[in-house]
Amino acid sequence: MTQATKVTRTMTGPMPVKILVALKVNGQSRQLMLSPWTTLLDALRDHLDLTGTKKGCDHGQCGACTVLVDGRRINSCLTIAVMKDGANVTTIEGLAKEGVLHPLQQAFIAHDAFQCGYCTPGQICSAAGLIAEGKAKSVPDIRELMSGNICRCGAYPNIVAAIKQVMDAVGDKS
Structure with missing residues (x-):
């Protein structure tokens, strides 16, 4: 040099x-x-x-x-x-309270919404925020509003299904 x-x-x-x-x-x-x-x-x-x-x-x-x-x-x-x-x-x-998983954590397990799991914490936190925002009304809304969270394994259908399940359950309670 x-x-x-x-x-x-x-x-x-x-x-x-x-x-x-x-x-x-x-x-x-x-x-x-x-x-x-x-x-x-x-x-x-x-x-x-x-x-x-x-x-x-x-x-x-x-x-x-x-x-x-x-x-x-x-x-x-x-x-x-x-x-x-x-x-x-x-x-x-x-997110879990007193040893009980958050509904999104349970839904991600039930829907096998992860493969390697690296993106899962961010996906779940983002989904919790998404549901709290109350803007998503449909599967296309979930896809659009979760688009900032990348899953390199491609588990998107299962991620969306898990979020929709919890979103529907929250909607049923209101």
Whole structure:
């Protein structure tokens, strides 16, 4: 490498300080000291050992990292954790209550809605958000509103069937 093409990187100024971030994660209050650039995904996985949320593309294109923040589904890989200070975060680990699987978790098992399972936590969290939004009224709606969650194994028919089953059950109760 010639001197003209050599690239050097130097730090100027002090390193950024870590920032205290308070989150309520799966019902538990948590406080974390995080670098300002830490994503919510990395905070969950690396700092809280909640590894159910998956790192897929790290660009917000696959949905493997989907979690619920204040009840809304988001791509945690695109979300800076300090921006969610004070938020209520639900991951796949927080959907089951007192040892009882969430209806979507049960439906995914009943409909064999996964093969490798890598996308499943994001699919289920996204489906929980979808149902809470109340916008999906049909199978085509489910397909469209879940299009941000990729399944490389192609288990889409079973995923849609599982979501529809729970959506119908929720609709029957209202």
